Amino acid sequence: MHYRIAQIGGDGIGPEVIAEAVRVLGAAQGDGLRFTFEEAEVGAALFQRTGEDLPRESVELCRAVDAILFGAAGLPDVRHADGTELTPQITLRMVLDLYAGMRPIKLYPGVPSPLAMPEGQKIDYVILRENTEGLFASLGGGSKVGEELAVDTLVITRKGTERVVRRAFETSRSRGGAPGDGVKRVTCVDKANVFRSYAFFRQVFQETARDYPDVRTDLAYIDAMTMYVVQAPWRYDVVVLENMFGDILSDLGAATVGGLGMGPSGDIGDRYALFQPSHGSAPDIAGKGVANPIATILSAAMMCRWLGAQHRDPVVTRLSDRIDTAVARALTDPRARTRDIGGTATTRCCTDAVIEAL
Ligand code: ATP
Numbered sequence: 001m002h003y004r005i006a007q008i009g010g011d012g013i014g015p016e017v018i019a020e021a022v023r024v025l026g027a028a029q030g031d032g033l034r035f036t037f038e039e040a041e042v043g044a045a046l047f048q049r050t051g052e053d054l055p056r057e058s059v060e061l062c063r064a065v066d067a068i069l070f071g072a073a074g075l076p077d078v079r080h081a082d083g084t085e086l087t088p089q090i091t092l093r094m095v096l097d098l099y100a101g102m103r104p105i106k107l108y109p110g111v112p113s114p115l116a117m118p119e120g121q122k123i124d125y126v127i128l129r130e131n132t133e134g135l136f137a138s139l140g141g142g143s144k145v146g147e148e149l150a151v152d153t154l155v156i157t158r159k160g161t162e163r164v165v166r167r168a169f170e171t172s173r174s175r176g177g178a179p180g181d182g183v184k185r186v187t188c189v190d191k192a193n194v195f196r197s198y199a200f201f202r203q204v205f206q207e208t209a210r211d212y213p214d215v216r217t218d219l220a221y222i223d224a225m226t227m228y229v230v231q232a233p234w235r236y237d238v239v240v241l242e243n244m245f246g247d248i249l250s251d252l253g254a255a256t257v258g259g260l261g262m263g264p265s266g267d268i269g270d271r272y273a274l275f276q277p278s279h280g281s282a283p284d285i286a287g288k289g290v291a292n293p294i295a296t297i298l299s300a301a302m303m304c305r306w307l308g309a310q311h312r313d314p315v316v317t318r319l320s321d322r323i324d325t326a327v328a329r330a331l332t333d334p335r336a337r338t339r340d341i342g343g344t345a346t347t348r349c350c351t352d353a354v355i356e357a358l
Helices: 014-028 042-051 058-066 089-094 158-173 196-208 222-231 241-258 296-310 314-332 348-355
Strands: 002-010 034-037 067-072 101-104 125-129 143-145 148-152 184-192 216-223 239-242 267-268 273-275
Touching: 002 058, 014 034, 014 089, 014 314, 014 348, 058 143, 067 296, 089 296, 101 158, 101 184, 101 296, 125 241, 158 184, 158 196, 158 222, 184 196, 184 222, 184 241, 196 216, 196 222, 196 348, 216 222, 222 241, 239 241, 241 273, 241 348, 267 296, 273 296, 296 314, 296 348
Parallel strands: 002 034, 002 067, 067 273, 125 239, 184 216, 184 239
Antiparallel strands: 101 125, 101 267, 143 148, 267 273
């Protein structure tokens, strides 16, 4: 099979880490599998040059290809008049209807976690962040009245909730359950005790759950959940939640498994899908050759899994597992780890170790 991939580096460390994921996929070609990469420009630096951060040609390319590999977008010094940063990656999620933000939280052997893990316990769960509504429905549409008042609105719809909840149950069915007890479990995280919008999210979750009697359900409030994922992350299998809560909980989860450099993600809709690291453009380390490429390489592995399911292609599905195994094997050697995960490797050396393991 031959897959066309849109390659969008974006800003800061985005182009650096995307180049590494492309190198891994390039090295893995063969066995009838081929990728071609078509570059598109998006981001704050592009906006500075041209006045546009998400040109129409880039969106059209995203619609034309088989999948999208995205680095990061946004720079702290490039802002709209209202003080907000440019966020073309969020606009793309809305435009392409990439409603399921899938963010695996997995601790790889050898990678230091700030948690004191009991012997034999593992962290391996998936966060499903609703990507197209919630508080982010307010994007560009909130209001500020003079210098005294600003308002953003949180939107929960039945359709938007049901489709991401279904994705969460299907994800649980495809996994081996929570590492702590092997139980397939979907945890709905909200603030249903205080807000009608979140009570409605929970109601739709519970109604939808009836179609998945083989998967156990679990409920948690977001404030307590931030404690649970620190105290006993091995209890979790799949977690589903509103956009803003998902944004925050996924960074917290990434911190428990080595930091943002270890957090891959896939923004998945019914038709299109975009894969990018959970981290942003990290301008503090851009251009230094020290960014951790693993989140992006694991995002590329997620892309292979999605392509395999879309095209019923066992070769690209197998590549997804091979990349995951290669990452796990490479990271057991401290010389392959970048400095954010306790090593001294450069971005390039870390990728070389993954390719070697492949
Ligand atoms: P955004 O809101 O766009 O997600 P952010 O404000 O959360 O961005 P990031 O750009 O994600 O910020 O980075 C936060 C910090 O985490 C960076 O300053 C950097 O030190 C660290 N970091 C992020 N990604 C990586 C990486 N791949 N390798 C090493 N360190 C990273």
